[in-house]
Amino acid sequence: MTVPGSMTTPLTQATISTEITGSREHYARHLADGGSARTHPDRAYPPYRSSLLRHPKQPLVAVRDPEMVELSGPAFGVTDITDLDHDLTRQHQGEPLGERITVTGRVLDRDGRPVRGQLVEIWQANASGRYAHQRDQHPAPLDPNFTGVGRCLTDDQGGYRFVTVKPGAYPWRNHDNAWRPAHIHFSLFGTAFTQRLVTQMYFPGDPLFPYDPILQSVTDDRARERLVAAYDHERSVPEWSLGYHWDIVLDGPAATWTEEGH
């Protein structure tokens, strides 16, 4: 790996893992020094190499204007959704291969109030770990019966539900022998644009967690655990599907007046 004079030295998992440990220790010192817990990843997270040129170096500018447009947000409704959108196993002529699962949960704001009637969008790799996307060149089979895209609106309790197959892990090129743990991408809207969230849901017990710089970019242990769904046997359907449960809490302020409209 480190042959002297070789043209390029592969970036190894050991190097990335050392950096991940370093970031975690840095965060532990921040907490020990009385710093507050951080939910979100630092946008500058060197173990995730793609972040290096794509994060701002200057601090964000605080805006606390109660009249700002961002305290309102886009609306979605029955015209934006069809009955089949939430079931990723019924979007083609045949059924996709893989382990059939349901993913259910609630979308809440940070005060614990349900986010009602809002758009939830998901996308994922197929059971083999391959995305239906021209730029995914992982030599795992595409599934003609799986696109891996779903949408729904939250109900009056903030609840959402998807039927899909469990996605596979897949390799990527952050470093040599880099593999992403299985995950489902989620996109969420609140009542305010300030609450917008794009994130990823992981599956419990995945052995790839400690190696993955994207998951590990959330350096707070408890925050990182909030990205992992729970297997819920009560939600498994006999002879049919395994049940996973994942609640989502949107950060960011919401105008109190928006409640009146819901």
Next chain:
Amino acid sequence: MTPTTTPAPQPPTPSQTVGPFYGYALPFTGGGDIAPPGHPDTLTLHGRVLDGAGQPVPDAIVEAWQPAPDGSRTGAPGSLRRDPVTGAVIGRDTVTFTGFGRVPTDADGHYTLRTLPPGGVAYISLAVFARGLLHHLHTRAYLHDAGPLGDDALLAGLSPVRRATLITTSDGPRVHRFDIRLQGGDEHEETVFLDFG
């Protein structure tokens, strides 16, 4: 479903990157066409998303949110209006102003939105997502011809060089240019990004 309980503060769910493979999920037909087709007040807002080396970001996605021309901030459903036969997204109904747009950047990092002037404010609110960006970024495109911008508290609190990154430049009649620079470099200023608390 979990039984409804009295709301209590909850720890938020962390952000994760949008990654490179959102293509079948997030972009939708007519995503950048917020203005009803042929509307005489239509303005174009376009630009490029650039990284710290000044290179285009070809896998970013830009979302826009704004008040209607009458100043209303309720938005309206129908941005992803669907064909009941095929399920395909067929675009807005050409009458309703939804206030919401979403466009992926092209191979040159370029995005284009067509919309109507926001009522009551001088800016269009933007959110930027990209592979490599672990947490999306908020910014605002202040329209250079929207009237005097001197009263705006955000702009007034910035140095002239920083302020300029939030104001569109004229690229022809009713055409606004707004580049988004995710990271500053030797020859360019980083766009001002916002924290709403």
